[in-house]
Amino acid sequence: MQTTIFTFTVLLLAFIGYYMGRSRAVATVSGDVRKLHSLPRHYGYFVALWCGVPALVLCVLWMLFEPYIVNTLVLSGVPNIDPDASSAVIARILSDVKFLAANGVGRGADDPVMVAAAEHYTHLKTVGTASLAVAIIAFSILGLVIGSRRVGADLKARNQVEGLIRWVLLASSVIAILTTIGIVGSLLFEAIRFFGKVPFTDFLFGLEWSPQIALRKDQVASQGSFGAVPIFAGTMLISFIALCVAVPVGLLSAIYMSEYATPKVRAIGKPMLEILAGIPTVVYGFFAALVVAPTIRGFGEAWGLDVSSESALAAGLVMGIMIIPFVSSLSDDVIRAVPQALRDGSYALGGTKSETVTQVILPAALPGIVGGVMLAASRAIGETMIVVMAAGLTANLTANPLQAVTTATVQMVTLLVGDQEFDSPKTLAAFALGLVLFCVTLCLNVVALRVVAKYREKYD
Amino acid sequence: MKPMTKENAIDIDKSVDINNEMTNPQVSSLQIPAEEVKIKAEDVRVRYGEKEALFGINLDIPQSKVTSFIGPSGCGKSTFLRCLNRMNDTIDGCSVTGNIHMDGVDILSKQVDTVLLRAKIGMVFQKPNPFPKSIYDNVAYGPRLHGLGNSKSDMDEIVETSLEKVGLLKEVKDRLLEPGTGLSGGQQQRLCIARAIAVDPEILLMDEPCSALDPIATAKIEELIDELRGSYTIVIVTHSMQQAARVSQQTAFFHLGNLVEYGETEQIFTSPQDERTKGYITGRFG
Known part of the structure; x- marks a missing residue:
């Protein structure tokens, strides 16, 4: 919900930026667009991008790092965690805290430490969201101002916009390629784990396939x-x-x-x-x-x-x-x-x-x-x-x-x-x-x- | 199969008198004795779907001579050439009417087997089109289709004589098994001529055989046409009037689907009877 509002605000500001950049550029040469280095719309795009891109980057960074920061802060507020606890235990504590924060009931509702942690979590979330909102709006407006101040007859807006397009295209290709590498990598990683348990040659040249494994020690089953x-x-x-x-x-x-x-x-x-x-x-x-x-x-x-x-x-x-x-x-x-x-x-x-x-x-x-x-x-x-x-x-x-x-x-x-x-x-x-x-x-x-x-x- | 388009007929210069297209007031100064006529075309009409491409061609082609067809692009000369070995059959929506007699047989008749007909009438195309096979197999392709050269040595002989006739043998003797597509343009075209004469045809049709070649390769082909003249009846379509003048004994001038003038080559180029022929050979249009 908040993300939607942020997005629309940034888009609106970028839209305003477009018209500001455009009209500013036209105004600097008092209407004679041939004196401009680029077309008026390029100046519009230039300001709009200055307005939108930094805010967008901030938003993405926030989404990537916010959970980690919040989790660390919440956990630091829970005193009696065994420092050697496995990641599964920590994950369980965290999910309990989040459940408690969202519903007010659940496991640990009678534990003051947990309740405190849940309140801390809710507080962090609220503060985080609010500061993100402020930061994004501030970045957009800052971008708008910087962008439109740079607009002038000599600004090579077209080249800069074209340059950015190149980066956008590059980013799309990188996403596709990284996904492929990620899939192959996870396949490879899991397969290596398998070959740690079953020898490679047994797998590749073995003539019998019956993947039954005993689930309990006392179960009557083949080794597989x-x-x-x-x-x-x-x-x-x-x-x-x-x-x-x-x-x-x-x-x-x-x-x-x-x-x-x-x-x-x-x-x-x-x-x-x-x-x-x-x-x-x-x-x-x-x-x-x-x-x-x-x-x-x-x-x-x-x-x-x-x-x-x-x-x-x-x-x-x-x-x-x-x-x-x-x-x-x-x-x-x-x-x-x-x-x-x-x-x-x-x-x-x-x-x-x-x-x-x-x-x-x-x-x-x-x-x-x-x-x-x-x-x-x-x-x-x-x-x-x-x-x-x-x-x-x-x-x-x-x-x-x-x-x-x-x-x-x-x-x-x-x-x-x-x-x-x-x-x-x-x-x-x-x-x-x-x-x-x-x-x-x-x-x-x-x-x-x-x-x-x-x-x-x-x-x- | 791509339908051939014949829409690029050139507008004739307005100063040149155009007769009605549908009538065909043909000027022919040529008197060929009946026993020397190899191909006799009477009122040949061709349509591609709705579009009429040839409006009744009457033409006698003499034996063992070179006859050239000239005319601006889209005038129907290639279309007429392709009637002579029924290649127009392969084009969808193309219909040919009239009579073409070769040695007294009507080759447009349904009874005529195009396989046998084309064994007697070889064809060479505008762009060299060797098959993606070895030089040997390119030449042996036709004889194999028609069951000639049953033994290996017979086939070797056919291939060698054919290559010899086109003057290619000493150039490619050591690489008969290499692909024909690896030769130069002029060599490829001579290979295609060798391929055509390997089935021992009576007539050779050449559709602008030199238009994709450089002047030296062109000179070689023209020399070859001159040498082959005695053994084959040759019909050549060309855009080059110099070439027509150099290699042919008879020249036919086509324009907008009509045969305008037909006569001895020398007469056509020195004293054309028709205004349009005069206009074309003096370079006023086309």
Whole structure:
């Protein structure tokens, strides 16, 4: 609530600053704007930024450091804290104080020390908010004054505004990059914790996966084994089946759409095909689990085969359908990028359409097609929802597509869903799986993008 | 497939007398004996969708000679050239009517198989368009399509003779397996000519074959056209009147979808009959 009021006040002041800067600049040259170094609006922006940016920076700094300062001050008012108390104990005391301050009742309501601390907390909060309000308004007005005093015909307002824009853009990029680094870092950090409990080689080369861990010392349970080979074998099996569906269907439909279809058919057919990419994967998931899997099981029974009701084949087939648009639309783009001159050259020599496609167009477009297939593969490997619903949970090391296998994504979901403690190997294993998965898809993407980029150079 | 646009027809200088486009008062000083006519076009009309590109062309192309088509951009000369090997079939919305007889066969008829037709009529394009394959495979592409050169040694011979004919063999002998796209522009264009003659056609169509080349490469191609003349009937579209004068025996001048004048090259360039031809070759428009 207060933040909203602060923001609006600063915005209003900045708005006023804009018009002040603008009119001041025009006034200094008595209306002849050509004498100004920059356009009048640049002076407006200049003053508005002087007014808004320092206040904004102050506000952000406050949000970052206020909790820390307040907590420290409150804790210093609580005398009987064991100096060696763990961070969890301190956090509990703090949350008790905050609860007490907010509700007046709760744990420690009869402890005078705690009540005093709660009052201290409320007091600090009130003072803090008030001083922040004053500081922000003061900063804005100060900025307004400094900014508008600097306005003059010689002020290079345009350059300064442009310079600031550069910083804003830089900051946005830094946020995105830092987030990525943060995610990868936390994945790496947790995975390292896991590898502290389970040896790296056991994880990467172990053939058995059953992540059961005894919760109590006296519980009858296995130690748990974390051999990831069956999981990645399952992932690869399902992805392989998916690619076996998606590559031929996607590529052939791309060839049809780009070479054979009349513009009318193409105008309808291509968007229809791309709708496939817009279907939520969860819908594919229950399609796989409720329609495809029982059908395959029925077929299998008719042929006397033993088909699991959560077969790799069902999940793979549906995943294959899901990634058809990736293959087809990327292939379509590269096929259409093959110069018309090459087609003409082949036709003029008496090549038929299919000869031209197989002998000239596909070889020329091959690197791009390979890139598209690899992007589709990394999508298949990382796909979660379909396999959660349609693939099994048991880690089978098999190449038989009619049996149930599990994938890395399914295991990560099952390991992390529900109440979990975050220091057992069972939960940490999810991070290790995630790290390996991340590395695999990253490599695939890098290779795919390089292949596509190399191809692009060819005709430009 | 990108539809070809033919909207860039140039406005003719107003001082030049324009006859009605729809009628075609063609001046032809050429008398070709019937047995020497290789291609006989009668009332060939082409439309791209709603837009008419050629308004009834009548033209006889003699055997074993070089015939050049000149005219300003968008005049229909390339369109007419592409009718001769039915390349206009590959353009959506393009329709061709009339008759074109080659050795007495109407090649516009539906019964004619374009695969066989194009084996007899080679084509070279404006921009060199070697396939992204080796030099050898580029030349062998056509023969393979038509089942020529069944053994390795036969194919080697076809490739070598074709490259020899275009004077490329000694330049590329040691790198036949390297990509054709790595050659220089002039070499690429000669490779494309070698590729076209590898299937042993009777006619060679050239659509501004030198417009993307430097003067030295152009001179080589022109020399080559002169050498090939005896064995093939050559039809060349060109923007360069000097080139038409240098390489061809007959010249046809197209303007706004009409064949304006057709005659011996020398006569066209020295004493054109039509005002428009005179205007074009003296550089008053186009």
